[in-house]
Amino acid sequence: MKAETILANVRRYQAIASLYRRTAVFRPSQSWSLLSQAKEWEHRAVSELEDYYTCTAYVQAA
Numbered sequence: 001m002k003a004e005t006i007l008a009n010v011r012r013y014q015a016i017a018s019l020y021r022r023t024a025v026f027r028p029s030q031s032w033s034l035l036s037q038a039k040e041w042e043h044r045a046v047s048e049l050e051d052y053y054t055c056t057a058y059v060q061a062a
């Protein structure tokens with residue numbers, strides 16, 4: 001996967017997580033579920049960042 005695609009995914013995942021956190025503020029009865037969803041999207045963003053650094057390290061090693 002290209003580095004640009006990975007970084008675009010990271011930005012997208014972080015935006016989605018942010019929306020879940022903001023929604024949790026306005027829906028207290030669902031806040032735990034929404035915050036859990038936000039955490040999952042942040043985890044995806046971290047995984048993508050790990051892929052990005054693995055990809056760039058592989059390119060630099062070649």
